[in-house]
Amino acid sequence: MPSRVAVISDVHGNWHALQSVLAAIEAEQPDELWCLGDLVGYGPRPNPCCVAVRERAALCLAGNHDLGVLGQLDLEEFAPDAIASAVWTRGVISDEARSFLESLSPTARRDRVQLFHASPRDPVWDYVLSAEAAEAAFELTEDPLVLVGHSHVPLALAEENGTLAGGLAPEGTEAELGAGPRLLLNPGSVGQPRDGDPRAAWLLLDFGSWRASFRRVAYPVERTQEEIRERGLPDALAERLGRGV
Numbered sequence: 001m002p003s004r005v006a007v008i009s010d011v012h013g014n015w016h017a018l019q020s021v022l023a024a025i026e027a028e029q030p031d032e033l034w035c036l037g038d039l040v041g042y043g044p045r046p047n048p049c050c051v052a053v054r055e056r057a058a059l060c061l062a063g064n065h066d067l068g069v070l071g072q073l074d075l076e077e078f079a080p081d082a083i084a085s086a087v088w089t090r091g092v093i094s095d096e097a098r099s100f101l102e103s104l105s106p107t108a109r110r111d112r113v114q115l116f117h118a119s120p121r122d123p124v125w126d127y128v129l130s131a132e133a134a135e136a137a138f139e140l141t142e143d144p145l146v147l148v149g150h151s152h153v154p155l156a157l158a159e160e161n162g163t164l165a166g167g168l169a170p171e172g173t174e175a176e177l178g179a180g181p182r183l184l185l186n187p188g189s190v191g192q193p194r195d196g197d198p199r200a201a202w203l204l205l206d207f208g209s210w211r212a213s214f215r216r217v218a219y220p221v222e223r224t225q226e227e228i229r230e231r232g233l234p235d236a237l238a239e240r241l242g243r244g245v
């Protein structure tokens, strides 16, 4: 088991956000980087994001947007802005990025950690944003730590003897790993945060001190917004980055 692991999710082709997060991660010198999926979709720079994560990540999942761009999910299931960006991404995705995405799966298991892009119930589409979904996620898993992405909302939930505790995990939230309650953590999103904080989100797991720590890093949002507009992607995708919604 690596001692310290940085976890990222939902990069969504936001290269400036990813660069800022990777710099913050590098400063912490973790043993490994794990990514919970959705490297592409919504954002204007899918290719460098795929290449950078492929080079650095010891583990990477496929997300619904990755599968949509690959044609492995029907785009009719997506919202209109997501369809527009998936169609655009299909036209610009490099062979290198595509073959990396094709190698990924939406679930993984590593030592005593279970990882899902969305949830254990449905690793591609289900959002863990309600008590009911969280209970199902704990019921369907057995490891002490469960990691999910997909909702773009950082979460730290604990379960012990059927009782849930925790909730939103803003910057500075710390959770205790190891003995005691089982944990379900969502690092939040690098490239399109939706918790009202526009800064890019990531999570540091320390299996030595048994702490999980939720981090945020500012990045030049306006540069990604400009790139979205230059490429003719839906303006709402640029606008929401400024508000973190």
Ligand code: ZN
Residues within 6 Å of the ligand: 010, 012, 038, 063, 065, 150, 151, 152
């Ligand atoms: Zn996503």
